Amino acid sequence: MYRSSVAIAGSGFMGSTHLEALRRLGITVAGVVCSSPEKAQQTASDFGVPNAYGSYEDMLADSAVGAVHICVPNNLHYTMAKQALLAGKHVMCEKPLAMDSRETEDLVWVAEQSGLAAGVCYNLRYYPLNFEARHLAGGGQLGRLFHVNGCYIQDWLQLETDFNWRVDSGKGGALRAVADIGTHWMDMVQMITGQKIHRVFADLATVHESRSHAGSAMPVDTEDCASILFRMDGGLAGSFFVSQVASGRKNTIRYEISGEKGAIAWDSERPEELWRGYRGRTNETMVKDPSLLSAGAMRHTSYPGGHMEGYPDTFKHCFHDFYSYIEAGNFTSPPPFPTFPDGHRELQLCEAILKSHRQQSWVEVG
Template sequence: MKTIGIGLIGTGFMGKCHALAYGAVKAVFGDVPAPRLEVLCEVPSEKAAEYAGRFGFARSTSDWRDLIADPAVDIVCITTPNKMHKEMALAALAAGKHVHLEKPMALTIEDARQMAAAAAGARGRTITGYNYLHNPAITHARRLIDAGAIGRVVQFRGVIDEDYQADPELPWSWRAMREQAGLGALGDIGCHLVSIANALVGPVESLVAEMQTVHETRPVEGGGRKPVENEDIASALLTFRNGVKGLITASRSAWGRKSYIAFEVHGTEGMIRYDQERMNELHLYQNRGEVAEQGFKTILTGPAHPPYGEFVPAPGHQLGFNDLKVIEVHEFLRAIVEGREAKPNFTDALHFEEVIHAVARSAETGERVVVGLR
């Protein structure tokens, strides 16, 4: 396979990120088929044509079904609002296409399960857009844990905060509707934290949680206010399948926070700490040596932390958010070439969705919930 055809649905934040990543992946890594940017879909058709020219796609359409049916398209990238994910993904899988889907998978856990089942029986491969998992700092944290650098893991603590919904006068939008967005902070950003906890510690077995809607109404054009139907803040106490305990909290109303993903993995012999706002650093504490000299060591990512060196040959120059999507695309293309499952595929992402929906269910009932229980 020398080339592979790409179809992109959506041109927002993540649509542009996908276009940049598929355009760069061959130059960065070299060991994958060259992506052909074939078809871009957006509405109206004038906008589709404009962005096809900007992003470098050969053609444009305002009908996503035409994109999926196009024989030149091998991979369908879905970067649309959450409500559209299920129908588009199922149609692409039924057409034998590979599917690159942005998170969350769907509005409901039932829809996500249907999508995972369809993917399991489909010819095409799948991957979900959890690009933080591909940060060399986080993959190195996993290697440190596996090597016993902090002893036996006993606790995971994680926070993910942003302030894009902190202003009470921010106008009402589709993000406030369960029918359009599904869950709020959990579905938009909390699932990222769950994916990281899963990568470092393992699957979650059960949890007890609470949620809060900070701004219960938002202003609408023309006057008045409409209710917000989903959560601004969610927190949960976790029990992982391996017995490790954890704490996670997510907020979209945390003033001053800009993609703040921070976690600590505590072990019997040390601790690993990370902060996404300093995404090229990892902090390691080990209970070794002279007590008077103990402290956190800052590990600055560089070529010694693959695949950092594919982007730049010198430490300290740093990777960025869009680079993580290039690594994610590389993982997907290698999986397709090698005939294996990509990570994280729809089955992996289903667990992340089961966790966030368990958080919502526990918050509603006030009881501990077993993750994945139907």
């Protein structure tokens, strides 16, 4: 596994999650950088890492650091990712890759010129049974694919008093629920089907026009939920729903893909089960067991059947692909992890979805 050290920018939920996954892989974390030197000192102490960098520039100047994980608010992604690449560091950036497609297009070019590994943390594709679903859908076992539908729903912003920096379009971007969680769903189904979404029709809704924050009412101009129709370049029709105000749903991801020979469905609340539907015989539920999985799914499975793999394991498998690719050293080979071009495409999708909502019409992606 990767022999150089890694540094993490950011101390929140994502920063600690990345740290845990890296340690499980045996990768050395050299230190952290935060919004202030004092916060970095406290985070380094809490995380048990040796260095608290006084600034991002100090971190990039550390020759022992070969890769950077960017886990900060969205509006900082572009500048920090570009600086890291220009400093000769591999980059794993949290999603979305940047605030708009002009920034992501530039990052794709910088990454290509750098000859470095550049990944976007669409980790949720890394549940093992998603790779089994890809084997079934992409391998012809479902026949010609007809349609796909699903959702990604949460309730953590349901109340008018719920607040997070993502609500602020200046920090999170013009889209919130779609960019924050909807892009995970779109990445997942595009990876599984092998088809790209190329047309969208979207309807967005903001439940709370203002939210209580720091003793005052803050106007909200980002969506709480969205309904999206789409078409994929292979002819597949689709739809999905995104919400951060869905009562009782903490982090529910679902998809169902139907084809001429059968269907498959998966639900993150039952991540070890893949449903298979048939017209002329009894339906089946496949339970994750590496001895029964395809080679691609088995490669992303760490534990035997009956031993659940969940959310933290998706980061581990994503980073394993990233750092194994770096160690292999052949940067002309296709990367097995979500890349900057994938992140660019997701921003193009977000912009098409926002344009579609505003025009109330179908919009071509990109």
